[in-house]
Amino acid sequence: MAFVMFLAAACVRFGVQRLRRPTVLTAGAVSATLSVSTLIAAVPAWAVAVLVLSAMLAGAGLGMGQPGGLSLLGSGVPPRHLAEADTALNAGGPVPSGILPVSAGCLSDVDGPAGGATVFGAVLTALAVIGGLVVLATWHQVTDPARKPAGNPRPGTGTGRPLQQRPLLPASERPGIRSGTGDRMTGRRH
Structure with a gap:
């Protein structure tokens, strides 16, 4: 079942790579919630097929949540604190x-597998629902590389104008570099 879960996680990443981040994160939360619901239903009934379905849904949730979260981290945190x-x-x-x-x-040792799975599922469902609600509440704040702002041809500049480039100096005029033989980093001659 672990193989099925990670296979689903890998496959779903290809399918959602062009979707907007909030859509991917919300779908990941829904998939995680469905996974836990099927887990809670499968354990008391000892239904192996439903457990495999739960693993597939968990993998899909992982495959959407992890890259979505990492991309938000990369776009929302200043590079010096990344x-x-x-x-x-x-x-x-x-x-x-x-x-x-x-x-x-x-808890399963005390209350049986059904009780342990139910409590485990309830906690995970609560966390997935909270995560989905946070995504929905902050939907408008999420930056999305798939949709570039109008009038900003150079991402990252913030002004919409191209960066000014300094003219390239000849090697003899660059600091630390002299013509002739010597160390190019320090400018010392041998």
Whole structure:
């Protein structure tokens, strides 16, 4: 089932790469919610086919949520803070990803698999719904590279005007570079 989940995650990325970020993130939240709902239905019934469907939906949610979130991080965080933001995302994500299944397993030991899956599913459903609502509430604030603002031919300049380029100086006039033999970085002659 893990193979099916990651296969679905890889395949769905190709299908959504041209969609707008909010659409991808909302669809990822819906897919995660459907995955958890099918998981809650499958465990008490011991329905393997429904578990495989749940894994496929979870993979689709992962395949949309992870790249959507990373692209938002890349476009919304200043470049000088991008490493810290990426580290926080990569370090903070596995914590709940590890705590939730372990907690569900401990609860399953006490209350049975159906009880553990139901609590696990309820927590994940709540998180997916909250995530989807945040995307819907901030839809207009999300920058989207697929849609470039009118009048801005050079992305990143913010003015719509081309960047001014400095004239290229001859090698002899550049700082640190002298003609003849020598070290090109320091300008020292041998």
